[in-house]
Amino acid sequence: MAKNMLKLSGITKIFNSGTLDEKRAMDDINLTVKKGDFVTVVGSNGAGKSTLLNIISGTYNPDKGTILIGNQDVTRYPDYKMAKYVARVFQSTTMGTAEEMTIEENLCLAEKRGKRRGLMWGVTKSRRSRYGELLKFLELGLEDRTSQKVGLLSGGQRQSLTLLMTTLAMPKLLLLDEHTAALDPRTAEKIMALTEKMVRENNLTTLMVTHNMNQALQYGNRMIMLHQGKVQLDIKGEEKEEMTTKEIISKFGQTLRDETLLSV
Amino acid sequence: MFNIIPISLEQGLAYALVALGIALAFRVLSFPDLTVDGSFPLGGAVAARLIIEGVNPWVASIAAFGAGFFAGCATGIMATKFKINSLLAGILMMTMLYSINLRVMTRANIPLITAQTIFTPIEEMVEKMDMSRDWPVIGLFLLVALLCKVLLDLFLHTEYGLGMRATGDNEKMIRSLGMNTDNVTILGLGISNAMVALAGALIAQDQGFSDVGMGIGMIVAGLASIIIGEAVIKPRSIFLLTSAAVFGSVAYRFIIALGMRMGLAPTDLKLATGLMVIIALAVPAIRGGREKKLNLRGV
Numbered sequence A: 001m002a003k004n005m006l007k008l009s010g011i012t013k014i015f016n017s018g019t020l021d022e023k024r025a026m027d028d029i030n031l032t033v034k035k036g037d038f039v040t041v042v043g044s045n046g047a048g049k050s051t052l053l054n055i056i057s058g059t060y061n062p063d064k065g066t067i068l069i070g071n072q073d074v075t076r077y078p079d080y081k082m083a084k085y086v087a088r089v090f091q092s093t094t095m096g097t098a099e100e101m102t103i104e105e106n107l108c109l110a111e112k113r114g115k116r117r118g119l120m121w122g123v124t125k126s127r128r129s130r131y132g133e134l135l136k137f138l139e140l141g142l143e144d145r146t147s148q149k150v151g152l153l154s155g156g157q158r159q160s161l162t163l164l165m166t167t168l169a170m171p172k173l174l175l176l177d178e179h180t181a182a183l184d185p186r187t188a189e190k191i192m193a194l195t196e197k198m199v200r201e202n203n204l205t206t207l208m209v210t211h212n213m214n215q216a217l218q219y220g221n222r223m224i225m226l227h228q229g230k231v232q233l234d235i236k237g238e239e240k241e242e243m244t245t246k247e248i249i250s251k252f253g254q255t256l257r258d259e260t261l262l263s264v
Numbered sequence B: 001m002f003n004i005i006p007i008s009l010e011q012g013l014a015y016a017l018v019a020l021g022i023a024l025a026f027r028v029l030s031f032p033d034l035t036v037d038g039s040f041p042l043g044g045a046v047a048a049r050l051i052i053e054g055v056n057p058w059v060a061s062i063a064a065f066g067a068g069f070f071a072g073c074a075t076g077i078m079a080t081k082f083k084i085n086s087l088l089a090g091i092l093m094m095t096m097l098y099s100i101n102l103r104v105m106t107r108a109n110i111p112l113i114t115a116q117t118i119f120t121p122i123e124e125m126v127e128k129m130d131m132s133r134d135w136p137v138i139g140l141f142l143l144v145a146l147l148c149k150v151l152l153d154l155f156l157h158t159e160y161g162l163g164m165r166a167t168g169d170n171e172k173m174i175r176s177l178g179m180n181t182d183n184v185t186i187l188g189l190g191i192s193n194a195m196v197a198l199a200g201a202l203i204a205q206d207q208g209f210s211d212v213g214m215g216i217g218m219i220v221a222g223l224a225s226i227i228i229g230e231a232v233i234k235p236r237s238i239f240l241l242t243s244a245a246v247f248g249s250v251a252y253r254f255i256i257a258l259g260m261r262m263g264l265a266p267t268d269l270k271l272a273t274g275l276m277v278i279i280a281l282a283v284p285a286i287r288g289g290r291e292k293k294l295n296l297r298g299v
Helices: A049-055 A103-111 A125-136 A155-166 A184-204 A212-218 A239-241 A245-252 B005-028 B036-052 B057-080 B086-105 B120-129 B132-156 B157-167 B171-176 B181-207 B219-232 B238-261 B268-288
Strands: A005-013 A023-034 A040-041 A064-067 A088-090 A174-179 A206-209 A221-229 A230-236 B109-111 B209-211
Touching: A005 A049, A023 A049, A023 A064, A023 A230, A023 B157, A040 A049, A040 A212, A040 B057, A049 A174, A064 B005, A088 B181, A103 A125, A103 B157, A103 B238, A155 A184, A184 A245, A206 B238, A212 A245, A221 A239, A230 A239, A245 B238, B005 B132, B005 B157, B005 B219, B005 B238, B036 B057, B036 B086, B036 B109, B036 B181, B036 B209, B036 B219, B057 B086, B057 B181, B120 B132, B132 B181, B132 B238, B157 B181, B157 B209, B171 B181, B181 B209, B219 B238, B219 B268, B238 B268
Parallel strands: A040 A206, A040 A221, A088 A174, A174 A206
Antiparallel strands: A005 A023, A005 A064, A221 A230, B109 B209
């Protein structure tokens, strides 16, 4: 029996509470993710995908409910405390790295995720050589550019680097927030291949939000579909393997009027 | 003509600490900190008061450093914990420091001409040897400026220092990597204003008085120094950034001295400095080039 890695119980988040713009972004969500699960999260715009990740990573605190990581109650943790458990890759390629700093400095920042940062030298000789080895894994030639600023890299290169950075200090939970959506199709495909390789090799428990139904079905061992802040569909294992985009459309076409989500 | 060189060097190296402090706040933390106009005279006030109370001038200077640290932290706390706009937080602190500085000094001006300052041993020595005090004083200022520069360089390459740079570069990212950027900002502003206050303490002792008005225009002068420095030394790394601040401070004082030699009235100095900064900021904007403007948080 695999251990529970993440457990959300009764998570509710209401924005603009008590005003005309009141929005129930999360409505009594219950979700348990087991260690090593790769869960894809789909849903149309405003379904609550991003809010879900923002709540798990501590950007927002929920109005109701509890969040457990392992056995630790982290419900009220602010984002910088959640960093100990959670690594996140954003949609925007500029979000995950500091552009005025060098590749190796960014890697050093990531290596210390959720740990104490002291007055020890940052990019030491031993770290530098280790980073060089790690960068070879990306096959982008970045190992020869470690002292260049990240701002000089392309969007795809930066996103690859961000992915690599998440594994420098192994997270309990990897959150991918439409991390290929801002890239051109070919680069997106490469980043997804890299993502899968890294998730598999490190046996990372992963939540991947995506706008692309095919991607959601192709990757991972479990898929959940959100609608109006609730879990509308939750399929695992074989059931997920056999599911096709067409079936989903025929079942949920009423609620999924989001064209990008259904584009084949 | 040649006698403006020692005076520019002396002033430039003394004010280099201000430029380093402003570079740390504006450039590294991307925080437009206006506390400087208050923390500079605060340093002068604390040092002068302690010196006339009979405290050792070095101890008084270190106390000024500490006072500046707390002033910077206070601005940081206002901006982060109380969510006050960063410019307003600095203005509030600067304004409050005016009253505090008068309290510390108990009057608007404390003369230090007859007091024991850190320069007294130098002055006694040069008197015996019958030479000018300029060069030994320049040497002392150079030592202090380089010490601060090197310590800052080293600090900004430590694990914590890298986090401080990331706070100014991509705050959201470094928070998601587990740093409480509020605390980093508070500490960074503390260090920045500590250096500025130390400059105030040294300059008050060098010029022989502390005056409550001596901080007016300090930020603008510091920004002008950094802009001049960065025009000559491209700040591609932290080492070059701090080098540019020190060099720019000397170059700025040299330009000012030259301007005064050519007939610029001392009262027009702040106007000229302000215009210098405006031009430096306007040129890239008007040219529409890809040159980076001052990239600041919370404005």
